Amino acid sequence: MKIIKGQSLKNIKSKTRYEGCSFYCDWGYKITQSSFYNCSFRVGVIFLNLSNCNFENCNFSEEFVLILELSSWGKRLPDIFNISKLTHLSLENNKLTKLPPEIEKLSQLDCLQLSKNKLSELSSEIGRLINLTHLDLEDNEFIKLPSEITELENLTHLYLSKNKLSELTPEVGRLVNLTHLDLEDNELEELPPEIWELSTLTLLDLHENRLPEIPPEIGRLVNLTYLDLEDNELEELPPEIGKLVNLTHLDLGMNYLEYLPFGHFPKLTKLILNCNYFSSLKRINLPISLIELDLSSNMLLELEGVDQLSSLKKLDLSHNDLTEIPVNIGKLQNLTTLNLECCGLTKLPIEIKQLSFLSQLNLKENKIDRKTRKKIKHWLPTTKVIF
Incomplete structure (x- = not known):
């Protein structure tokens, strides 16, 4: 074995x-x-393999990351649990069915990625990783929230999407430092009251439950x-949702909504309402801060008030029953993308030419004749018009 002493290095062999x-x-x-003996890692270092390696009395000034793919190890985890300085461990996509109890030795772990495995439970020892702030359990086989997780009170990011969760235990309320909670694509039919006590949350994803x-x-x-909240079974929302004044992104697509009890959302820039039952903009009370709005696949008959959304850049109205577009569409002068596919249109108002920043206009599956198509292209010479 080669020995190197007291050098500053940019490579490891x-x-x-x-x-x-x-x-x-x-x-x-x-x-x-x-x-490695008495060594110092002056910047963050990421390893993809550390078979039969030892670290003694080493200093890591930034992250110490290990990303393992077990395809190169067979079915067994290598002996990584003596590397107590690890801050970030990724065992993603390795068909793991359990974690060894030795995981508790990695007491400095800040981030543990276990997504895309076959886990249905966690060893109790994981609850001793008190420095964990990020835990990724996406795409596993959990039926319920592992109780061990609720001992990790320093967690800020918890990812549980694409599991088989049918319930959350009340103990989730113990995770008082959570800012990101991802529960997308599970089987949740109700939520425990304690989840609404997680007042530090900035992201909550309940899509496809x-x-x-x-x-x-x-x-x-x-x-x-x-x-x-996309792809659930919601028929209405409580007025209290209007208290979420810091929202910038709200997705309510693929539900059964006919109206929205909106309050004032001064920061909302993206609103997704596709595949619902809205028939009029009057039943939505849209915030004027919107930059992106998706109202595709609803039952819209008119667009009264759309001209107030002067900040809009992307507007999707495809698959509605509009038959005509109002002249005040020309006031949306920041629009870059407008989708009017399959709306039963036979013409557009001449005011459409006021949309000088429009880069793409989708008019597929309408009833616009050749003469009118030519006229629209003349009005919008720099726009990609799709018929």
Whole structure:
């Protein structure tokens, strides 16, 4: 084994003993059978392999990351649990069915990525990783929230999408530092009251569940900036949702909504309402701060008040029953993308030519004749018009 002492290095090699060295490394090293004694890693370092490596009395000034793909290890985890300085461990996409209890030895872990495995439970020892702030369990086989997670009171980011969760335990309320909670694509039919006590949440993703209602207590989550309720079974929303004045992104698509009890959303820039039952903009009370609005696949018959959305850049009105576009569409002078596909249109108002920033106009599957098409292209010479 080669021995290197007291040097400043930008590279790391296998089958080498390093003593008292300082490393200034890029990321992505695959090394085996190397030893590090009294070494200092001056920048964040990422390893893809550390088979039969030892670290003794080493200093890591930034992240110490290990990303393992078990395809190169067979079915067993390598002995990584003696690397107590690890701050970030990724075991993503390895068909793991369980974690060994030795995981508790990685006491410095800040981020643990276990997505795309076959996990249905967690070892109790994971609850001792008290420094964890990010835990990714996406795309596993959890039926219920592992109770061990609720011991991780420093968690800020918890990702549980694409599991089989049918319920959340009340203990989720213990995760008082959560800012991101992703529960997309599960089987939730109700939520425990304790979830509305997580007042530090800025992102809540409940997309693709089976929720029939949202309780008034949602109004307590006043720090939310991102809320996704798409593809549930919602027929109405509580007025208290109007208290979420910090929202910038709201997705309510693919539900059964006919109206919205909106309050004043001064920061909302993206609103997704596709695949609902809206027949009029009067039943929505849209915030004027919107930059992107999706109203596709509804039952819209008219667009009264659309001219007030002067900040809009993207507007999707496809698959509605509009038959005509009002002349005040020309007031949306910041529009860059306008989708009017399959709306039963035979013409557009000449005011459409006022949309000088429009880069794309979709008019597919309408009833616009050749003469009118030519006229529209003349009005919008720099716009990509799709018929």
